Amino acid sequence: MRKTIKKSASKAAADTELSSTIENDLPQQSTDAPSPVPAVAQAPISPFAIAEMNDNKVESVDSDGWAVEIDWSFLDPSRAAPAPVFPIEKLPEPLAELVAKLALARRLVVDFVAFAILAALSGAIGNRARVQLFDGTLEPLAIYVALVGAPSTGKSQAIGMVETRLRALDGDLTASVSGAAMAASHAALDRLNVKIRAKVAERLAVEFEAPEDYREGPRGGRLLLTETTGPGLIEELSADRSGRMLVTHELSGAIGYLSSSQPARSRGLFLQGFDGNPVVVSTKSEGRKLIPELLLSVLGAVQPGRLSYLMRHGDDGFAARFFWVHPDVVPSAALGDNPGPIDDLAGVLSALQGIQPAANEHGYSAAVPLAADARAPLEMAAKKWTTDQMFSSELFSSALGRGRQYALRLAGILQIATHVMEGKSGLPDVVSADAMTSAIAIVDTYILPMAERVFAASDTKPSDAAALARFLARSGKPMVNARADIMRGRGSPVTQALAVREAIEELEQRGVLRPAPQRPGRGRPSSDWIVHPALLAMARK
Template sequence: MSEPHDPANENPEPGDAHAQQEALKAAFQEQASAKPTKSRWADPDTSLLRTSFDDAPRFPVEVLGPFWQTWVEQSARAANAPVDYTAGTLLATVGALLGNVRWPNVEGVWEHPSVLWVGLVGNPSTAKSPGMRPVRRLINQIEAKRAATIDGEGPAHRLKAVVADLKDKAWRRAVEEALAQDKPPPEWPEDAEIPAAPVMPVLHVVDATTEGLITTAAGSPRGLLQFSDELAGWFGGFDRYRAKGVSADRPFWLKAYDGDPYTVIRKGGDLKNGVRAPVEIPHLSIGVIGSVQPDPLRDFLTKSDDGLAHRFLWMWPDGPTSFRIPRKSDAHEQADDDRARAALIAIDDMTTRVKDRPDEVAVSSEATDLLQTFGQQMMDDARGKSAWYASTLNKAPGQALRLSAVLTFLQWSGGAEDTDPPTTIDAARMAKAIHLMKVYFLEQAKRVRQTATVGDGEADARAVLAILRERDWRDCFTGRQLQRVASGRLANTRLRKDACAILVEAGLLYWKPEREGTTKGREREEYRVNARVIFPQEPTAADTAPQAEPTEEAA
C-alpha cells in the first residue's frame, strides 16, 4: 500500500519555481485545514484568552504631596477613571510648565530639562480621555491667563506693520527717482522691515506637525506640551517623511526631549533684511502626554530602535471597575479646582534671571548620593537583561532626576505657605522620585514590553476573540461574517485566516470547509466556537466535543 501523498515532502527539481510554489501552497492548505482532536477541544490552550498581562502596579499617589494627592484622587473618582491617568497628565503638565524655566542640575556637570514624556496605555473605553480631562481644563485656564497678557500686542503690531510697509514703498519710489536721475539709490531703512507677528504663548498643542511645532516653540521659549488623545497618530507621523528609510521627525523629537539648541533655515519666502534667516530655538524642550491602545503601541515598540520609546514613562493601569455619578451634595468629595489652578499658575508665573537660559535647581549633596546609588543599581541590573529593558534601566536615573524636579515644585505649589520657589532638590524629594521609578514606572515598562513580545499572529488571534465576544458569537460564524466586521490587520484575508488557524490549533475554534451540493466551487469557511471556554460564565449545550459537522449558516 502506497504512502499518502504529502505535497510538503515533494522535492521539485531546482529551478522549478512553479512546482515549489504549488507544493508549499498545498502543504499550507493541509495544515490550515487541520481540526482539533476531541481531547484538544475538551482541553484547549487558554493562553490566548488572557486579556491582560501582569497585574498593574499601584500608582503611589502620596508622592505628589498632600494637596495634589487629594486633588488627583477626587478628580479621577469623579471621572470614573484610574488615578494613574490623572496623575500622569499632571506630571507631564508640570514638567512642561517648568520647561525652560527651571532645570535640575547635579554638581554643575549633569542637567536635564524637566519635561516628561508620559504614555497612557489602555484598551478602548478604559477612561483614558476622562482621566486626562481634569488637568486639561487647568491647562486651558492657564492659557487664557497667558493670552490676556498680550491682548494689546495685536493692534500695536498691525500699526507697526503698516508703517513699515509704507516706509518700504517710499524707499522704492526714492530708488526709482534716483535711478531716473542717474543718482546713487538710497539705503533701505531698517525701520521699513515688517516686524514678526506676536505668537500666542501657549502651553500645549494638540497633534501638531513638526513644522507647526517649530514655529510655536520659537514663540514659546518657556517650553511646550504636545497633547495627543491618540498617540498612535503621533507614532505614525514618524514614518510620514522619510529619506533612505530614516524618519525626518525622529531627530527633532530626540532634541525636543533633551532641550538641545535647534536651528532650521526658514522657507524661501521668510527673509529678514533681504537675507534668509534661520529659526533659532535656544532650548527645544517639548513634553508629551497622550493615550494609546495596546495594538498600536506594540507596533511602535517593535519598530522603534533609536531609544525613543525608552524616553516614555508608561502608565497602564487596570481598567475602572465601578461607575459613579458625582452629586452636587457631595461637596466634601469635589476636587478643589480653584486651588489647583492657583498652584499651577504659581509655577507658570516663575521667571528666569537670564533671558533664554533656564535657572538651575541644584541637587543637594544627600540627594546626589541617592541618585548615584540608584544609577549604579540600574547599571548592575541592566547586565544580562534584554537590550530593550536594559535601555530602559539605563535611562532611569535621568528620568528620576526629571521627576525629582517635578515633585519638588508640585510639593511647593500645593503647600499652604506662601514661600519663594525652591532652589534646591532635597533628599526627600529625590527619594520619592526614585521610589516612583522603582515601584511603578519600571514595573510598568516590563508590562508594556510584553506587548512587543507577542507575535503578530497571536495578536491577530486575540483580536478575533475580541470580535467573538463583542458580537456574542457563541455557536458558529463564517469567514464572510468575520470579514464584514474586521478592521486593521484582520481586513487582510490571509492574516485573518491565519489568525483563525491559530485558534483552531488551540482548540478554541473548530473548522471544516464545505460546500452545499455536489458542484465544484470555492469551499465555505465556517467555524464552530468553543463557547465553554471563550464564554465560561454562560456555558451552552453546544459546548460539547464536536461529533457532527458545524451547523450551516448563511454567509
C-alpha cells in the first residue's frame, strides 16, 4: 500500500478575551520549537547536522530542482508534533467560565482541567441519559480521558480536584479503596451463600426463602469503580445499570496489565465498557453472568515514557477510545492561590447524578434526541474525517473513524451540563446544533490532532523510510540503485521488494529522493535514485 504523508495539524489560536486571560495568567505551555532531532545509536549522523537542517529549513540548490524546505523530523520517531491549543472558547459559556476560574485558581493548564471536568461530567451522567439519533438508536455519553504529562505538570492535581468531589458523591469520601473492595467481596459471598442454600433446599425438596435484604439482579447507588481485575469488574458491573467510572493516577497500571491477574479479561471489559451494551461473561463460581449494560467512563494519567507500554496492543481499538490530552507544559512548582469555585463543580456533578433514568421496558437510559439541524454539520465533519482515514497511520485512522462518535458524546455532555448549570431541571429537550458545532470544533481542532501527536510519540520504532534515509546518508552515494544498493546492499535495513518500494516512495514524497534521468538505450525504466545532497551532508558533519 502506498504511504502518503499527512502534515500535522497546526495550532488553533484562541481568539476570545477569556482565552487571552488564560494565556497571560496560567502556567504557560511551552512555546519553544521542538528540540533538535538527536542521533540514533545505530546511525552515526551528527545531531548538530540534523538540527542545523531543521533550523535553516535546508536551503537546497534551486538549480538542481530540489525542494527548498525539507522536514527532517521523521528521522527521529520519538519527536512529537507541537501540541494543539485547547479551544476553551468553544465550550458553552458557563462551563468555559468554570474551567477558566478553576485553572487560574489552582495554577493548572487549561487542557488538564477542562478534560478532567468533562470526564467527571460523563461519569456523573453515567447511563442515566443517552443521545437518540433516531428511534431505537441511542449513543451513550461515556468518554475515556488520558492526561499525558511529565511529573509536576499538574495532571494529578487536575484529577484529584474532581476525584474528591466524585468520591463524596459516591459516599466513599472517608472509606479506603481496600475497605470498599472488601465490602464488595463480602456481598458477593453473601449472594453465593444464598444461591448454594437455595440449591440444597431444592435437592432436599424443602422450602427456602431468601433473606429480605437479598436482591437478585441489578442494584444501584455507586459511582466509582474500586476494582480493575476481571472478577472484581464483573462483580461491580453486574450490580447495577447506572454505569461506573474509573479514576486513576496511573493509567498504565490500572488497565490491562499490572493490577489484574486476568489482564485479557480486564482489558476486554474496558473495551466493551465504552459502548454500554449487555454482556454475558463466564465465571468459575457462578457460571454465565449477565452485565445488563456494561458502561464505563475513565479518567487517568500517564507519563509520556509509558505511552508505548500502554499502547503495545492499542490496535485492538483501545487507544482510539481515549481522548488523549498531552499539552506542551513546562513542569512547575507553583502552588494554587485558592480552591476556586469547586463547590459549583460539586453542585453540577450532584445534579447530574440526580438525573432520573427512564428505566422502563424500552431501556434504562433516558433519551435526549439529536436536533434535526444538528445532523448536517455532524455528517459533514464525519465525511472529512472518513476521507482523512485513507491518508493516516493505522492507529490514527481508528481515531478518525470514531470522530463522529466523539462529537456525539461530547455534544450530549455539553448540552446536558449546560442545561443543569443554567438551573433547569430534568433533561434538555434536544441536543442542539450549537452544542454539536462546539463539539465538532473541539474534536477537529484538538482531540484528533492531539491523538495524532500522542500516537506518533508512542511509536518509537523508526519507519523503513527513516531507516533507509540514515543508511543512504552513511553510504555517501549521491545516486543509488534500488536493487544493487538497497535490496542487495550490505547492511541495508530494508531488503524486501515491497518494503523497499514503499520506503523509496515515502522518501520521494518527502523530497529526499528523486528518480535519476533515464539513460539512453535502456529498455526498461531505470531504478536509479538521486539522493538529496543535504542528507549526504549530515553524515559528514
